[in-house]
Amino acid sequence: MATKKLARRIHFQQPPDVGFVLMWEGQRYELVAHEPHIRRDGLPTTLLVWRSHCCDCGEAFEVVTGLVANGYFNRRCPDHHRPGRAVTMAGQKRRERFLKRNPTRRKSRV
Numbered sequence: 001m002a003t004k005k006l007a008r009r010i011h012f013q014q015p016p017d018v019g020f021v022l023m024w025e026g027q028r029y030e031l032v033a034h035e036p037h038i039r040r041d042g043l044p045t046t047l048l049v050w051r052s053h054c055c056d057c058g059e060a061f062e063v064v065t066g067l068v069a070n071g072y073f074n075r076r077c078p079d080h081h082r083p084g085r086a087v088t089m090a091g092q093k094r095r096e097r098f099l100k101r102n103p104t105r106r107k108s109r110v
Contacts, residue, residue, distance in 0.1 A: 010069035015046045027052055027075055029063070056080040 010022065020031040033049040050063045054077035061077040074081060 010048070010065055010067070012048075012067045015048060015067065022050065024073075024075070027055060032062070035064070054080055 015034045016031055018031055018033065022029040022031070029050040029052045031048055032051045035047040035049060037045050037047045039045055046067060048065050048067065050065065050073075051060060052063065052075070053060055055075055057077060057080060059077045059079070061074070063074050065073055
């Protein structure tokens with residue numbers, strides 16, 4: 001059995017093989033498919049479909065990214081999706097420190 005390759009960020013020149021594993025802040029994502037895509041400017045590209053498990057309920061879900069992803073992507077299933085909510089305690093503490101230094105960045109909650 002061949003070993004699966006591992007990466008810690010999404011920055012590829014060419015699509016990796018299906019089965020490729022990405023570790024993102026302790027959460028495991030496995031590449032399950034490539035999807036051809038035409039960008040707005042008409043150039044062809046490839047979208048990557050990743051499968052992981054929700055950090056809240058453990059349910060499997062899929063995330064679609066490009067070959068390069070500079071931002072964040074889902075770490076929870078659609079039922080538990082909470083943008084801006086940190087998954088780890090370290091992330092929650094980092095957010096608290098940031099808001100303490102930058103109080104005007106706090107979102108108003110209605």
